[in-house]
Amino acid sequence: MLKTPGPAMLILYVHLFCGLALSTKQTNLISSKNSVSQGSPAVLNNKIPFGLKTSRTSDVVDYLMSNASMTTRKTSITTNKPSRHIQFLDTDPGKWLYWSLNYAALPIISAICVFSNIVNISIFLKVGLRDGASVIFLGLSFSDMFYCCIKLVHAVLRSLESVMYQYPFVRLSHLGFILGYYARMFFDISVLITVFAGVQKCACVATPLTFRKFFTFRRSLTTIVLMYVCPLIYYLPQFTNSFLWARVDPQFNRTRLMVRHVNLDLAWVLFSMNKAVNRISIPFVAETVLIFCVAIMTHKLRQAAATRYSMTSTSVQEKQSASVGKGDTGSKLSAKELRVIRSVNIICLIFIVGTAPRCIIEGCDLALDEFGDHMKLYYFLSSIQELIIHLSIAANILVYYMFNAKYRESFREIFSGCHTATKSGDD
Numbered sequence: 001m002l003k004t005p006g007p008a009m010l011i012l013y014v015h016l017f018c019g020l021a022l023s024t025k026q027t028n029l030i031s032s033k034n035s036v037s038q039g040s041p042a043v044l045n046n047k048i049p050f051g052l053k054t055s056r057t058s059d060v061v062d063y064l065m066s067n068a069s070m071t072t073r074k075t076s077i078t079t080n081k082p083s084r085h086i087q088f089l090d091t092d093p094g095k096w097l098y099w100s101l102n103y104a105a106l107p108i109i110s111a112i113c114v115f116s117n118i119v120n121i122s123i124f125l126k127v128g129l130r131d132g133a134s135v136i137f138l139g140l141s142f143s144d145m146f147y148c149c150i151k152l153v154h155a156v157l158r159s160l161e162s163v164m165y166q167y168p169f170v171r172l173s174h175l176g177f178i179l180g181y182y183a184r185m186f187f188d189i190s191v192l193i194t195v196f197a198g199v200q201k202c203a204c205v206a207t208p209l210t211f212r213k214f215f216t217f218r219r220s221l222t223t224i225v226l227m228y229v230c231p232l233i234y235y236l237p238q239f240t241n242s243f244l245w246a247r248v249d250p251q252f253n254r255t256r257l258m259v260r261h262v263n264l265d266l267a268w269v270l271f272s273m274n275k276a277v278n279r280i281s282i283p284f285v286a287e288t289v290l291i292f293c294v295a296i297m298t299h300k301l302r303q304a305a306a307t308r309y310s311m312t313s314t315s316v317q318e319k320q321s322a323s324v325g326k327g328d329t330g331s332k333l334s335a336k337e338l339r340v341i342r343s344v345n346i347i348c349l350i351f352i353v354g355t356a357p358r359c360i361i362e363g364c365d366l367a368l369d370e371f372g373d374h375m376k377l378y379y380f381l382s383s384i385q386e387l388i389i390h391l392s393i394a395a396n397i398l399v400y401y402m403f404n405a406k407y408r409e410s411f412r413e414i415f416s417g418c419h420t421a422t423k424s425g426d427d
Contacts, residue, residue: 089376101383103159109390110152116397117145123400123410132200132220133340137400139224140193140347144393147186150179151390171249174259178242185235188278190393191286191355192227198348201341202293205300238270280366283359290348297345304338343403347396354392357385 088094120141129135154176161172200220203211245260261267361381400407 089380098380098383101380101387102155103162105387106383106390107152107155107159109387109394110148110155113148113390113393114145114152116394117141117148119411119414120397120400121145123407123414126410127406129217129221132215132217133197133344135217135220135224136193136197136200136344139227140190140197140396143186143189143193143228144396147183147190148390148393150183150186151386154179154183168256170244170257171259174244174257177259178244181235181238181242184274184278185231187389188231188282189227191282191351192231193224194348194351195286195289196223196227197344198290198293198297201344202296204337205297205341237266238274241266241270280359280362283355283362287352287355287359290352294345294348294352297341297348301338301342301345339403343399346399346403350392350395350399354389357381357388361385 089098121138124134124138124141127134129138157172157176157179160168161176200211200215204215241262242259243262244257246255246257247260248254249256249258361378365378401411402408
């Protein structure tokens, strides 16, 4: 009898089907991969941008480790032609700017993001999870913290790799490559949670009577848990297909722990699918949905502000309520609910501003194949957009502090207590 395929095989089939359907250049990628894997070492030793000490070995994983488009990279490598680039990026100021972004600014802002999200998590747990909004903010803080923590470790590994490239037993850039999968997973989780928060509050503002009691604490908690579980299942083939394996590094002729793929063909399909879905489709869809939600919430909040301003009777002022969508439902939202909606609206707006450069860069990369072979410009702009994403994550703590009274009170208690303890210790 034929056995019904298990869940793992079904996930693998879905990955293969989506990767083949979304990659319009799959045939060229496979042929280029074969030429690279069978090519001579002279062709394969291609220096990466900005004079880093890392060079490409005969293993195909070194080409999968780049954030750039595989198609153009394979073409430039197999034809042994140098890529064109902006001359400024080869000058000393250009190199200094690139290294300052990747080895100074990004590690510092990543550490700040990790610290701020640890503060967020501790405060939300201290205040207690009493409603759906607190669950959403806690889930977002966890995903942002893990993402920034992995990015911080990745930046440290890159710095160590540039200083002592051939000495560690573990190939640090390969370890960073594996960690990159987990970073992308947590970034996707943050995207999903932000979209859910925007859609939830947009629905509550637009039609309060319909959705006000629909998004309960239990449903919000279940949704957040699913938003962690589903990306984990989605990334399982990538996690299980790549691992560190002791083998000979042909560049230095010594045994080191380096990345090895269980199935190279599957690795190429997963890479193409990840680029098409996770780096292009999901961010564009999230941006579109959140722009729509922010527009509706901003319009409704302005109506609520105008209504509250026009109400001059004392009895109405004591209720501290605002009519939102009064023409449609006649329902009212409390001042606390309006503050939560404002905070979600600002967080969504920060997310839109923070991820817009990523969408633009990835869209240009898809249309122009690495900006017309300007690979260094692509890497430089990618570093800038990564810095913008980290800045947007760090700004969330300011939103929580401004619009959440309990958060603000707990924040002051924590840091005033630390200040008092430090002062007494000095005495």
